[in-house]
Amino acid sequence: MFQCGRVVRFIMFVDRIKVFAQAGNGGRGSVSFRREKFVPKGGPDGGDGGRGGDVILLADRHVDNLTNLFYEPIIKAKNGGHGMGKKMYGRAAPAKIVKVPVGTIVWKAEEGKRPTSNAQRPTPNSEESAISNQQSAIDQVVDLAKEGQEFVLCQGGKGGKGNVHFKSSRNRAPRQYTEGEEGEQGHFLLELRTIADAGLVGYPNAGKSTLLRKISAARPKVAAYPFTTLHPIIGVIEFPEYGRATIADIPGLIEGAHRGLGLGHEFLRHITRCRILLFVVDVAGSEGRSPVEDLQQLRREIDLYDPTLSRRPWFVIANKMDLPNADENLKALRKRFPKIDIVPISAATGQGIDELKKKLAQWLLLPII
Secondary structure (H helix, E strand, C coil), X not given: CEECCEECCCCCCCCEEEEEEECCCCCCCCCXXXXXXXXXXXXXXXXCCCCCCCEEEEECCCCCCCHHHHHCCEEECCCCCCCECCCECCCCCCCEEEEECCCEEEEECCCCCCCCCHHHCCCCCHHHHHHHHHHHHHHEEEEECCCCCEEEEECCCCCCCCHHHHCCCCCCCCCCCCCCCCCCEEEEEEEECCCCCEEEECXXXXXXXXXXXXXXXXCCCXXXXXXXXXXCEEEEEEECCCEEEEEEECCCCCCCHHHXXXXXXXXXXXXXXXXXXXXXXXXXXXXXXXXXXXXXXXXXXXXXXXCCHHHCCEEEEEECCCCCCHHHHHHHHHHHCCCCCEEECECCCCECHHHHHHHHHHHCCCCCC
16 A cells, blocks of 8 residues: 555455365375386386475464465475386475474364454353363364474375386286375364563553553554543563563453453453463543552453462562652552552652562562463
8 A cells, every 4th residue: 555655565464364274185096017128027117296285384483474375375295206117206395394383372273263353252151161162172172382393284195106006927018006195174263372471451541551661672553532542552671681571462351251241351361371471550540530449450350361360479569650640549449459569660760660660570570370
């Protein structure tokens, strides 16, 4: 698209996609007989067919979403070459390697059924949740959680046998051969779950993106309206003595996010891999809400989405301390949550950022629950 003499590029973030994968078929065997001068009755010399190419998924840290599969949802590997005379094998087809982000989970999908978005799914009760979890464990194919991890999604078919394999004392001129095997194929659902040490969770306009810009080199969009962040963004924080940590900025949650309201439910799965949760609260109440109620509601949404998440280590970042009423609300927040570490900061002015980094270094040493 051209606008005012320049090219405007639309960047799409895809973290859930359905694909069809098909490995290559094996090449067929050859029917051939040796024909050389002064070699009477040379016999069969048909070679075998080559093996079909595999479809392989490779977890690559340089890939951050599944956009490449959005434009190429059909993944096909090449077929193996056919066998030839003089016992020559057909060429084996190369593997089709597809790079996916680290943290991609692959599920089996039914043919002809579109993937259901989280916003369209009904909220399950406890019995339905247990059944769905059991089915998910069965249908899950692989979890590519490590850098460089490979997985053969579909295996290529074996090559067929040439007529040289069918010769015998009674069958000296065989014309039998076998076709190559068909490669595996199937429909799969790929789902990205961002891997990070900590996840920033909060209401829209709580200042998560501004905070991430202050403490890392990430440059998420910042604006004075809700839902500025439309997809998770990862920032890297550098610590002394070559230490580093990754922080994920999760799009803003709202009340009812676990039922599909707002953007929260669509991206809540990205915090399932975070070691700790950092709740960013507008302690000044600039949006007309109570910081205490905000934090209670955020905790409730996390628990309703996945009860195991609410048992993970969590801490509070009280943002916007430079605005009026922040001090009073901070006292109320500490009174309501006396056992929780609360760090007051102002992401806009940089107040408390150094203290927050020190706390982050301490928090990230906690064991994973």
